[in-house]
Amino acid sequence: MSNQTRLTLQFRKQYPDFSLDIDCNLKEKVTAFLGASGSGKTTLLNCICGTLKPDHGKILFNDRILLSTDQKINIPPDKRKIGYVFQEGHLFPHINVEGNIKYGHSKIKRKHKENDIEIIDILEIGDLLNRFPNQLSGGQRQRVAIARALAMEPSLLLMDEPLASLDSGLKNRIIPYLYHIKERFEIPILYVTHMISEAMALADEAYILSDGVITTFGPPHELLNSPSALPIANMAGVENIITLPIGKSDKSKSITELIIGNQTLKIPFIDNDIGESVPIGIRAEDIIISLEPNLPISARNSLKGCIEKIENYGDMCLLTISVEEFHLSVKITHSAREQLNLQINSDVFCVIKANAINLLWHDSLYLSESVPTDHLPEQ
Amino acid sequence: MRITPVEIAALTLSVKVALLSLIIMLPPGLLLGWLLAKRDFIGKSLINAIVMSPLILPPVVSGYLLLILLSKQGPIGSLLYRILRLEIVFSPTAVVIAVSIISFPLLIRGIMTGIASVPIELENAARTLGANPLKVFITITLPMAYKGILAGLILGFTKSLGEFGATYMVAGNIPGKTQTIALSIFDAVQLGDDIAVFRLVLISTIIAFFAIWITERYIYRNNSML
Numbered sequence: 310m311s312n313q314t315r316l317t318l319q320f321r322k323q324y325p326d327f328s329l330d331i332d333c334n335l336k337e338k339v340t341a342f343l344g345a346s347g348s349g350k351t352t353l354l355n356c357i358c359g360t361l362k363p364d365h366g367k368i369l370f371n372d373r374i375l376l377s378t379d380q381k382i383n384i385p386p387d388k389r390k391i392g393y394v395f396q397e398g399h400l401f402p403h404i405n406v407e408g409n410i411k412y413g414h415s416k417i418k419r420k421h422k423e424n425d426i427e428i429i430d431i432l433e434i435g436d437l438l439n440r441f442p443n444q445l446s447g448g449q450r451q452r453v454a455i456a457r458a459l460a461m462e463p464s465l466l467l468m469d470e471p472l473a474s475l476d477s478g479l480k481n482r483i484i485p486y487l488y489h490i491k492e493r494f495e496i497p498i499l500y501v502t503h504m505i506s507e508a509m510a511l512a513d514e515a516y517i518l519s520d521g522v523i524t525t526f527g528p529p530h531e532l533l534n535s536p537s538a539l540p541i542a543n544m545a546g547v548e549n550i551i552t553l554p555i556g557k558s559d560k561s562k563s564i565t566e567l568i569i570g571n572q573t574l575k576i577p578f579i580d581n582d583i584g585e586s587v588p589i590g591i592r593a594e595d596i597i598i599s600l601e602p603n604l605p606i607s608a609r610n611s612l613k614g615c616i617e618k619i620e621n622y623g624d625m626c627l628l629t630i631s632v633e634e635f636h637l638s639v640k641i642t643h644s645a646r647e648q649l650n651l652q653i654n655s656d657v658f659c660v661i662k663a664n665a666i667n668l669l670w671h672d673s674l675y676l677s678e679s680v681p682t683d684h685l686p687e688q
Numbered sequence: 689m690r691i692t693p694v695e696i697a698a699l700t701l702s703v704k705v706a707l708l709s710l711i712i713m714l715p716p717g718l719l720l721g722w723l724l725a726k727r728d729f730i731g732k733s734l735i736n737a738i739v740m741s742p743l744i745l746p747p748v749v750s751g752y753l754l755l756i757l758l759s760k761q762g763p764i765g766s767l768l769y770r771i772l773r774l775e776i777v778f779s780p781t782a783v784v785i786a787v788s789i790i791s792f793p794l795l796i797r798g799i800m801t802g803i804a805s806v807p808i809e810l811e812n813a814a815r816t817l818g819a820n821p822l823k824v825f826i827t828i829t830l831p832m833a834y835k836g837i838l839a840g841l842i843l844g845f846t847k848s849l850g851e852f853g854a855t856y857m858v859a860g861n862i863p864g865k866t867q868t869i870a871l872s873i874f875d876a877v878q879l880g881d882d883i884a885v886f887r888l889v890l891i892s893t894i895i896a897f898f899a900i901w902i903t904e905r906y907i908y909r910n911n912s913m914l
Contacts, residue, residue: 359810386815393816399809412827413817461817635825 315679316465316497320366320376322352329521331366339491339498341512341529343505344366349521350394350501354467357499358393359386370465390495390626392463394471399456400442405452407438413461431489448479452486459494466498472507483508486575505550509588549591555583564609564663570633575609576666587668593627593640599616599658600649610661612637616653619646630659695888698872701780705868707846709788710841713795717840721799722825723740726808732733742854743793751857758782758858782859783866787848795844802836803829835907842907847898849892 317337321328321401329349344350355361357368359375362383368376370391392413393562395420400409410425421577432452442450451471457467471487472480484507491498491511502508508515509529516526525532553567553574562580567587574589581587602611614637626646628639637659691699712771723729724736742750758765758776768774776782806829814824830837861875869892876884898912 355812358816361816385820386812387818387820390818391816393813395809395813397809399807399812399813401828401832403816412814412819415818457817512846 315371316357317367317369318357319369320363320378322356322361322363327521329356329363331356331523331524333516333523335497335499337497337513338513339500339514341508341515342477342499342501342518343503343515343532344501344518346631348518349683350503351469352517352521353518354393354469354499354501355440357465358387358391358467359384360411368585390461390464392458392461392466393424394451394454394458394466394468396473397440398450400445400450400457402420402442404441405438406434406440406445409442409453409457410438410460413457424462425460427493428456430487432456432494447475448483448636451475451483455486455490459490459496463496466496468498470502472504473502480507487511499525505588510605519561532536549593549596550588550634552586552588553584555579555581557583569612569635572612572633574612574661574666575663576668577663579668586687590667591637591661591665592667593638595661596637596639597660598639598641598651599648599660602658604660606660607662608660608682609663610666611661612661614657615657616651616655616657619651619653630657634661643651690829691887691891692884694863695869695872695884698726698867698869699891701783701867702849702869704776705780705783705787706791706845709791709848710844713788713792713844714841717792717795717799718830718837721796721822721840723829725800725804739796740793742765742790747790747851747853748857749887750790751854754782754786754789754854754858758810766823772797778860778862780859780866783855783868785856786858787851790851790854791844792849793832794847795840798840798843799833802833802840805836806832834855839903839907842899842903846896849895876878 317336318331318333319450321330327347327349331353342350342353352361355362357375362380363376365378366376367374367378374380374382375389376382400406400564401412404412429438432455434449434456437445437449437453437510442453445453453472455468455471465572468487472483475483488511490496498511500508500511512529514526515529515532515533517524553569555568556568556573558565558578558580560578560580561656564576564582566578567580567589568575576587576589579587582657597608599611602613604611612632614632616628617631617636620627620629622640624643625640626643628646628651630637630639630643639659697720715881720735720739724732724739748759755777756762760766760767760769760775760777765776768776776785810832811824811828816822819827849868851868852874855866855868856871856874861867861871863872863875865873869888873885873888873892876888
């Protein structure tokens with residue numbers, strides 16, 4: 310959002326078994342709300358667009374009061390001019406693509422045409438205009454849903470996990486479209502997701518939502534090292550998320566080395582610059598504990614560390630191991646722990662296969678492929 | 689096998705009354721169906737019970753209640769007579785009223801099923817796109833609920849054609865004036881005119897099957913639009 314733009318959210322919505330309590334000021338162009346399912350993300354968006362009324366509080370957009378329970382103001386959704394892209398698209402099944410896109414045109418304003426052409430062009434849906442929603446693939450449907458929300462020329466765009474219903478291949482093809490929308494249109498976007506990678510690719514600022522409250526916020530890259538990002542990572546099964554700089558890269562050996570203190574971590578080759586920070590995720594089960602370094606095994610990484618904490622985690626044992634200035638969570642069986650006689654302050658080696666290290670994000674993944682150059686934003 | 693003028697009058701009256709009652713009851717049916725299917729309000733279940741009661745009460749009972757209400761001594765009938773000099777009981781108007789009340793539950797059931805099947809998310813999506821509640825109803829809810837509405841209309845129509853008990857109570861059985869096809873079958877049976885019974889039964893059966901055929905064809909098979 311530009312300097313004048315500001316979305317103030319201060320409200321509370323109470324349910325018998327859940328409550329959403331939001332207090333924040335959004336100023337960036339693209340803000341992501343990250344949270345597991347059930348954290349209140351959709352409730353939040355519904356309150357902002359007006360289909361749900363908070364019990365108490367206020368919502369201001371550029372000093373326009375959208376909701377104020379104190380002043381008894383509640384602007385209905387059709388008067389808020391807030392575009393909404395839903396998780397499942399929610400296209401109108403009885404209207405063709407063109408009709409869906411034009412549905413939000415206001416009667417007063419007649420010059421929608423240029424804007425429509427640009428939207429249809431950017432989202433590459435020109436060939437689909439005469440089709441009905443049931444004749445579209447999942448990715449096409451979401452693109453049309455995005456086009457429909459943009460065609461009403463909203464002053465704010467809400468996106469509720471617009472990629473969640475798509476498989477990962479399709480996701481990577483839609484993200485460039487979203488990126489271009491962000492660059493091309495002067496519309497602030499509020500993006501809700503449980504995928505860290507989406508937040509990283511698009512957002513200028515991210516808020517982490519957990520059980521209906523904001524636990525932390527900041528630039529997405531910084532958030533990854535925050536402990537409150539853990540629940541989200543856990544949901545994806547990735548307990549360890551750290552951001553490390555690239556030390557060296559060797560394309561012929563297909564290996565890139567990341568620097569972790571005085572040690573290195575080898576990951577599959579990525580084509581990024583030396584020194585650039587890369588967020589990675591490692592599942593706690595994917596780390597093997599060894600008492601000796603340099604075992605004759607195929608795994609490429611063996612990080613020296615020290616056990617800080619030992620906890621019971623169901624029928625598994627959860628170790629917290631400090632490696633340089635980072636902490637890694639490692640899950641092993643109780644019998645393994647007994648056999649190795651692991652105690653607090655034991656020195657151990659964390660053995661990690663290069664392929665067990667997940668890249669959570671890097672530029673090339675989203676921005677180099679599948680984007681025709683003529684769609685790149687003008688500088 | 690020739691149809692008598694009285695029978696033709698009964699047939700036309702039945703069809704006219706059935707169509708007229710649909711036209712009259714459709715607007716309140718849509719409004720009430722939408723309220724009952726989509727809104728929560730105090731007294732909703734009471735209204736629902738009242739609207740549905742003709743379905744569970746014997747038609748003769750519904751007809752009797754109408755007779756009490758509409759007769760010259762009744763609360764509504766006396767009012768109409770005093771102000772407009774209108775006598776409803778035993779008139780064609782009474783047939784329309786009886787048939788409308790009896791077929792209304794079937795009409796509104798169809799409307800409610802149709803409207804309830806429209807996902808609230810789509811209606812909300814339309815709201816965020818700037819549509820006021822009326823525009824949402826006309827452009828999203830109605831077109832998406834058309835199958836249920838059509839089913840309600842057809843069921844209501846066939847029910848109206850066959851209505852007997854309530855019509856007999858409020859409108860009587862005056863050939864050429866208030867005698868519907870169902871009542872004329874009753875007359876023919878009473879008179880022992882087997883050929884006339886056969887004729888009228890055949891006509892009613894054909895109409896009923898035709899209605900079901902239309903339902904099948906346009907509601908249950910034609911899924912290409914949705």
